[in-house]
Amino acid sequence: MGEQPVDRDTASAIQEFMFREALALDERRFRDWLAMLTDDIRYEAPLRVIREGLAVWDLSPTSRIFDDDRQTLEVRIQRLETDFAWAEQPPSQTRHFVTNVLADPGDNPDEYKVHSNCFIYRSRGTSPTPSLYSLSRKDVVRRTEDGWRLARRWAAFDQALINAHNLSILI
């Protein structure tokens, strides 16, 4: 925990921002979602690797499932806006359950490090079997003149071998 705890109003505002960000994704308001990101956003999901108990790392330092910045996230959203994003036709129904939100002061005065758990329920078409993803998120949010923005998303899946034929959703 940070030495100077985040005051209750700030913590509450950050939590609300996290919930609204998740809501934009679940409602497929992708342009609204992009507007919640800073221009220098880093959006990463490191690859989990099963190694011996005392190994130095179990999240790969180099391999990523998502390795995006503002430009590549724009490409992903533009793609979803075409009629040819077959992986999302019909679209996935997602529900992001964001819990255990903890905010600490960040490296810059207007930034906060936010830890949260994220559980994503994803169903496709008429399949009765959903894909379930549990993630640990270590994000950075920034207070700007225009409101709160996501400056970094770092999300690690709690499963090494993900049981879904693709990841055409955002996390």
Add this chain to the structure above:
Amino acid sequence: MNTKPESQSLAAWVEETREGIDSGRFPVRAFNDQAVYDLEQERLFSKTWCFLAHESEIPHPGDYVTRYIGNNNLIVARDEHGEIHANLNMCRHRGNVMCKAEMGNASHFRCSYHGWTYKNSGELVGVPYMKEGYEGRLKRKDWGLVRVRVDSYEGLVFGCLDPEAPPLDEYLGGFQFYLDLYLKHGLGGVEVHGPPDHWIADTDWKICTENFAGDGYHTPVAHQWGFHLGYFPSSGSTHSQGWAVSIRGKGHGIGLGHGPNFPPFGGFPDDLVAEMKQSLSPEQVEVFSRTRTAVGSVFPNLSFLMQPFSLEPGEIGVRFVTMRLYHPVGPGRMEMYSWCLVPKNASQEYKKEAYRAYTLAFGQAGTFEQDDFENWTKVTQAAGMTMVRGVDFPYIMGMDSAPDPEFPGPGHAVVPYVNDTNFRNLWSRWADYLAGEA
């Protein structure tokens, strides 16, 4: 519609399939069927050379990864002298798993059941209560881990369960010429950017092998978004240009897609192009300098793709290389492994850019890969329907295309790039194995 009786024996079905391939027909059933899957385990994966790992995944003594050939789980380890071994991941004493992790580093493997201990080369060195219990009857040299033959080409380590199978060089049969594009596009060779992204999909492994053996036909439709938004340097009208090359009788194939105004080696940094002109032969340079997309499969289940991807519409963009392994885990079900290969000596900047382009296009969140798997799972689902058990697919594109006599590389090269010739060669080899004649 060509319907066959349900009671037809598997052997008769295989024979009919072999004959059908010659006339450009292939049975839908092959893509999702328990009996076909079982026959593949017994006759195909037990005899072919299968990809295990890239040497750069296990660079140091003691480094290991666990991988599969068919349903066999193997430890692929570099021993204390630098030599690479593959052994069955099973204790010889009572069958427990030796390595439960996907990767690691160890000089020895110790079984957690009764404590038998092996060197990372597979040699048995430790047996608790050896003297008291076995009274001199157990010879350690007779009870090492079950060894699997290994051989390598340019950093690719392959294993083969059949001691009688021809050597890897002969198995590749000239396809090395094409593999060099992926493995020698820099003077220092290539390395993996990191551990592979891997995931489970309800897809038959063969659909992926086929697609990467040069299915240029699907690209303008399945990946239309890339053409539509200008992020992929080709267009629907010119996409059929280029060569499809197959190694007859071996099953390997590659598609070499061209672009009409595409600059030689477009999408590579200049210093890397200079290196390629040294690392590749003049014939290879002639073939590859014109290539925009190179997509190839090593029979049975290893594939490569090199293509440029642009983040600026209309620009050529940056080239990346992906290597993928399709590990069958059941009828119509597989585990996909996807790596990004980068030139070992390239600048960090290029490696980073190439990796970013790779993750945007491939891997489980990749925008090209997402759509491929959407199509492939649906094909697999369809192949499992009882009504299609007697139905064939048409593999008749390019039935009469003669090999291009001017083509400077080995193999059977035909134009255009959009062609089924590679696929007939692939399925013909697959059927030879299933018939027990390979």
